[in-house]
Amino acid sequence: MPSSARDNDEPKSYTAAWIAALLLIVAFVIGLLIYPPLYDAPKHEPSSFTLFIGRFHPIILHLPVGALGLLCLFELICSTRRGEDKFGEASLLILVVGAAGAVMAVMAGIMLSREGGYVGGNFTLHQTMGILGTVGVLLALVVRIVAMGRESMELLNAYRALYFISFGIMGLGAHFGGNISHGNKFLTEHAPAFIKEPMIAIEKWMLSFVEKPKAEPEPKPEPETAPKAEPKAEPKTEPSTTPNTPAPTPTAAPTSGEKLVFQHVILPVLTAKCNKCHGEEKSKGDLRMDTYVMAMKGGENGKNFVAGKLDESLSIARILLPDSDDEHMPPEGKDQLTPEEIALLKWWVQQGASGTQKVSGATFPAELKATVEGILKG
Numbered sequence: 551m552p553s554s555a556r557d558n559d560e561p562k563s564y565t566a567a568w569i570a571a572l573l574l575i576v577a578f579v580i581g582l583l584i585y586p587p588l589y590d591a592p593k594h595e596p597s598s599f600t601l602f603i604g605r606f607h608p609i610i611l612h613l614p615v616g617a618l619g620l621l622c623l624f625e626l627i628c629s630t631r632r633g634e635d636k637f638g639e640a641s642l643l644i645l646v647v648g649a650a651g652a653v654m655a656v657m658a659g660i661m662l663s664r665e666g667g668y669v670g671g672n673f674t675l676h677q678t679m680g681i682l683g684t685v686g687v688l689l690a691l692v693v694r695i696v697a698m699g700r701e702s703m704e705l706l707n708a709y710r711a712l713y714f715i716s717f718g719i720m721g722l723g724a725h726f727g728g729n730i731s732h733g734n735k736f737l738t739e740h741a742p743a744f745i746k747e748p749m750i751a752i753e754k755w756m757l758s759f760v761e762k763p764k765a766e767p768e769p770k771p772e773p774e775t776a777p778k779a780e781p782k783a784e785p786k787t788e789p790s791t792t793p794n795t796p797a798p799t800p801t802a803a804p805t806s807g808e809k810l811v812f813q814h815v816i817l818p819v820l821t822a823k824c825n826k827c828h829g830e831e832k833s834k835g836d837l838r839m840d841t842y843v844m845a846m847k848g849g850e851n852g853k854n855f856v857a858g859k860l861d862e863s864l865s866i867a868r869i870l871l872p873d874s875d876d877e878h879m880p881p882e883g884k885d886q887l888t889p890e891e892i893a894l895l896k897w898w899v900q901q902g903a904s905g906t907q908k909v910s911g912a913t914f915p916a917e918l919k920a921t922v923e924g925i926l927k928g
């Protein structure tokens with residue numbers, strides 16, 4: 551019996567493994583306390599240290615992918631007594647390396663998210679499942695060390711179940727991370743139909759838990775007059791440097807027949823496709839486009855929308871750059887404008903980039919009527 555040889559050995563205590571596991575758990579908890587996962591735009595400008603480390607996320611994540619992937623093979627071998635005797639300690643070492651990689655990848659990922667613009671279903675699932683998977687792997691590590699100390703095959707099996715589940719969660723979570731940088735279609739685009747359809751269905755189903763229904767709860771301008779002091783979602787955050795008093799934001803004034811081209815047709819497009827990065831919470835390139843005044847004022851380089859002049863309007867220019875260009879907006883991998891939305895923005899600039907023009911008085915190009923209707927309906 552192979553165990554007779556072991557009986558003579560002193561029971562192993564796996565001190566080094568315990569120290570490694572505890573250090574990892576403590577580091578993870580402290581890391582999460584310092585950098586709690588956020589699901590909204592960060593409130594403070596991140597330090598350059600945060601941003602510097604964050605950019606390593608896409609490199610670091612290969613460590614847990616490799617180590618934990620390899621561990622799957624090792625754990626299959628270890629599922630027999632013989633396998634465990636031969637490879638149990640090697641598995642433990644790989645598990646420690648993989649868990650350390652997962653902790654580092656999560657922390658760098660959270661720091662990366664401080665750059666802003668990381669919102670939406672893919673991000674929510676990626677961050678949540680990445681953290682959950684890592685917690686699972688750390689727990690699994692503890693269970694494995696206990697199981698090895700007690701030489702308990704049952705506990706080892708429990709460990710393996712926990713490990714494979716955690717690995718699965720992490721892998722799925724990683725997939726949504728891929729979607730963030732490559733777009734949702736990246737993996738499925740060239741897949742054969744019998745794989746593609748179920749994959750898209752599962753993905754949609756998972757995203758449906760975290761994504762709000764498309765119709766933004768844009769407080770419909772009451773058809774009645776607006777006597778109530780509507781608790782408008784106006785900037786109640788830190789008094790930003792930007793004056794928003796002079797903004798001709800006639801949201802409350804017009805009756806439903808008096809919708810404005812900028813406010814009700816153009817702004818919703820900017821809100822959906824640009825203002826996660828160019829809004830109240832984040833203003834990349836110093837550019838905010840959440841009110842007419844700010845959109846016209848522009849960012850670092852000004853001249854964001856120049857009435858009648860497409861080629862002088864920086865936003866239009868950057869929208870029209872090829873996707874692969876570093877200056878293309880929205881940045882590669884983010885939700886892109888549709889051709890109709892681009893045409894609409896160009897039309898608006900060409901015919902004066904007005905902030906007061908009424909929908910009823912505007913002549914939209916025929917081919918854009920349907921798009922405009924769609925936007926007006928919300």
Ligand code: HEC
Nearest residue numbers: 667823824827834835837849850851852864865879880884
């Ligand atoms: C995911 C974040 C993100 C989204 C979404 C996004 N941008 Fe940007 N944008 C940036 C960053 C970061 C910069 C600053 C770096 C640079 O200039 O490329 C920037 C800069 C700009 C600038 C240059 C401002 C200046 O004055 O230098 C313009 C114009 C611009 N964006 C327009 C847009 C438009 C229009 C959209 C929507 C169609 C959009 N962006 C969507 C991240 C984003």
